[in-house]
Amino acid sequence: MKILHTSDWHVGRSLHRVPRIDEMRTLLDEVVGVATAENVDAVLVCGDVFEHLSPSAEAEQLVYDALLRLGEEERAVVLIAGNHDHPGRWRALAPLFRRFNIHVVDDLRPPDEGGILRITARDGRERLEVAAVPWVSERRLFNATELMEGGERPYTAYADGMANSIHQLCAGFSPGACHVLAAHLFISGSIPSGTERPLLISDIYAVNPTAIPATVQYAALGHVHRPQEPPGVPNIPCRYSGSLLRIDFGEVGQEKIVNVVDAQPDRPARIRPVRLNSARALRDIHAGLDDLEQHRIEGDDAYLRVFLTCDAPQPGLNDRVREILPNALQVSLVYPEAQETETADVRSKSPRELFSSYLQGRYGSPPDPALVDLFESMLAEPREGAGQQLLWPAMAADPSAVEALEVSEQVAAG
DSSP states (O other), X not given: OEEEEEOOOOXXXXXXXXXXXXXXXXXXXXXXXXXXXXXXXXXXXESOOBSSSSOOHHHHHHHHHHHHHHTOTTOEEEEEOOTTSOHHHXXXXXXXXXXXXXXXXXXXXXXXXXXEEEEEOTTSSOEEEEEEEOOOOHHHHHHHHHHHHTSSOOOSOHHHHHHHHHHHHHTTOOTXXXXXXXXXXXXXXXXXXXXXXXXXXXXXXXXXXXXXXXXXXXXXXXXXSSOBOOTTOTTSOEEEOOOSSOOSXXXXXXXXXXXXXXXXXXXXXXXEEEEOSOSOEEEEEEEEGGGGGGGTTTTSSEEXXXXXXXXXXXXXHHHHXXXXXXXXXEEEXXXXXXXXXXXXXXXXXXXXXXXXXXXXHHHSSOOOHHHHHHHHHHHHOOOTTHHHHHHHHXXXXXXXXXXXXXXXXXXXXX
């Protein structure tokens, strides 16, 4: 039995307001091409198909077209809902998709009520059983656990509840078939990309590696965006296929893949990652303004995050960077070490020194001592109306004195 494992499409995702629907269309064309070239019997889509719970019509059209093409030539498709997917939306579509050999699982179910999907290979020689575990929130875990246990006892720990539910589900495997787990969850010890939702890959939702039963020949996982083998799963081939595109700059340099899996009954599966070549690159560039030109070529086909070294803020810097590197989506200014050290010493300075430094930096000359004295007096007695009474005479001599009142009020407020 030959299987294609993919997950975390996140169709509808943008990057710094740049839509990526065309990029995703090209990637899904490539995935369909891999399924056809590898002559797979089944495709596992392990959650987070959409970026938003209410996707756009364009995103829906793209996903549904890709699923139908993946299901051509009698290939079976198994799709489980992730935390970004709306279970009710998939539940409504499930009867329609079933007509095209696309099996949608929106919730954790008992083995004989859709929790285990039974698929026959295209040549009729092998049987595949897929235990489907969509995303289960902490709030829904009690219902899911009671469903698998017959409501005998609730669980207070997410990890224990999920492990028990998975073992109960996989106990429904029948002999003589290939046994695969398709799950959208976070295995403890896995390395995130930093582009996932932090709460949902925290200890609250961490599942122990021993939650994967020994009866499983391959565990196809979704939820973590970095392709990897999670640590600690004993003697069971287990993989995150990772996100289909590079979600954000936390995934700079990551290779994007799908996994092709060869499975036979009672034997560990063989996994072969297939690299996706159409995923657009993300790159970091560290340079000064005068050095950006040499990075123009490498920025032609990639989205860029630019760390620009400069002495001080200057008007129009972002525009000047983007004139040279049109694909620069994020520009961050990096100041010399001396300025960083000065910033780090702010807490050691008195309010008088801070205000003097502020005025000198703004106007380019040492401030009038009388103005600094005025600032200190207002800071010492920030009574309502007192600052204004002191300020009117000072403004006649120096209109910038109004800043003394504003800054003193901010300092007094903490």
